[in-house]
Amino acid sequence: MNKKIVSLMLMLMCTLVLAACSTGTANVSQEKSPQQITEESFAKWYGLxxxxxxMLMNMKFSVGDEVLDVSMTGKGAIFQKPMKMKMVMETTIPGIGQKMTIxxxxxxxxxxxxxxxxxxxxWQKIIVDDPAMMETVYMDPKDNLKLFMDHLVSAEIIGExxxxxxxxxxxxxxxxxxxxDQIFQETAGDMLGLGNGLISGDVFSQVGDMVYTIWVDKVTFDTLKCQMDLSENMRNIGKALAEEPNMPSELKDIFANAEMVMEYTILNQNSAQDFVIPEEAINAPEIELPAA
Incomplete structure (x- = not known):
């Protein structure tokens, strides 16, 4: 698979995840709607x-005749003001069974x-200085909250x-x-080929509604856990890409059969342990992102 295909595939997947993810008192949940609880919970989370x-993520996709099944677990520390992040992940290499730490x-x-x-x-490093790509990689928490709530169709308490x-x-x-549509058009459009004939804007209008689950502390309204299944959304992209005349067939096939489920648990609100980036990472050779 060439670098252009890999670049497009990863950017589409990462932006799907981006789109997905964007103090109460005892028993206050009985007085508020699920939508109000959701907004307050996310506002608290984004304000941390x-x-x-x-994190736990499972992905499955096809490359030619081969089906790749990838599972990944990870632990991270996130600071939001200003943004910095540390993540240690472990994954199993498909077809080999050997574990890899990232x-x-x-x-x-x-x-x-x-x-x-x-x-x-x-070690390797990537410097992202393109404004559009930076918006794709990281969205301001306040904008993230507004974007999600503006597009919320329904919120339903389904259990405890x-x-x-x-x-x-x-x-x-x-x-x-x-x-x-809004995320791709405003942030990732140029990188993904919108406007240069590679991908039409109609592709992203066919992604479909996003369904996922959150667990919210009944007393504090802290967001404790989130779960997303983006499999159907990715398969919808595959169907849409199949109608694109300029899209490489490899990418169509990858998304047509893709499965992607993510789950993450939020811990230690406002008390994550700080970290220092290793010198060998800072001094690592810089690599360039493949051109779209």
Whole structure:
């Protein structure tokens, strides 16, 4: 698979994830609608100075006749003001069974974002200084909240569960697929070929509504856990890409059969342990992103 195909595939997947993810008192949940609870919970989350996160992601997609099944677990520390992140992930290499550890850091200032990554004991760094790409990689939490709530179709409490010993409301959320149109057109459009004939804007109008689940602390309204299944959305993209005359057939096939499920748990609100980016990461050779 050539670099152009890989670049497009990863950018589409990452932007799907971006679109997806964007103090109460005891028993106050009985007095508020699921939509109000959702907005307050997300506002608290996006307003945090820092938090830790446990992540689980499963992906399955086809490359030619081969089906690749990828699972990934990770632990991260996220600081939002200003944004910096540390993530240590473990994944199993498809077809081999060997586990791989990936260590990542990201830090952003007004001019650029630096991403550092260690794979197989080799460090590399990427400097993102393109405004459109920076908006794709990171959206201001306040804008993220407004974008999501503007496109929220429904919010429904579907049960109660304990998450890490805390009583939580389980809320099913449905967001209109129009959210993808806005994100792709305003941030990722040029990189993905919108405007140069590679991909038409109609592709993203066919992504479909996004359905996912959140668990919210009944007392504090803290967001405790989120789960997203983007499989149908990715398959919808595959169907839309199949109608694009200029789209490489490999990319169509990848998305036509793709599955993607993510789950993450939010921990240690406003008390994540700070970290220092290793010197070997800062001094690593810089690599360039493949051109779209």
């Amino acid at each position: 100075e820092s938090y830790d996160m446990d 260590e990542q850091y990201a830090v952003q200032n007004e001019q650029e974002m630096a991403i550092y990554q260690q794979i197989e004991n080799n 569960e304990k998450i890490n010993g805390k009583d939580a409301l389980k809320i099913k959320l449905v967001a209109s697929g129009d959210i993808f």
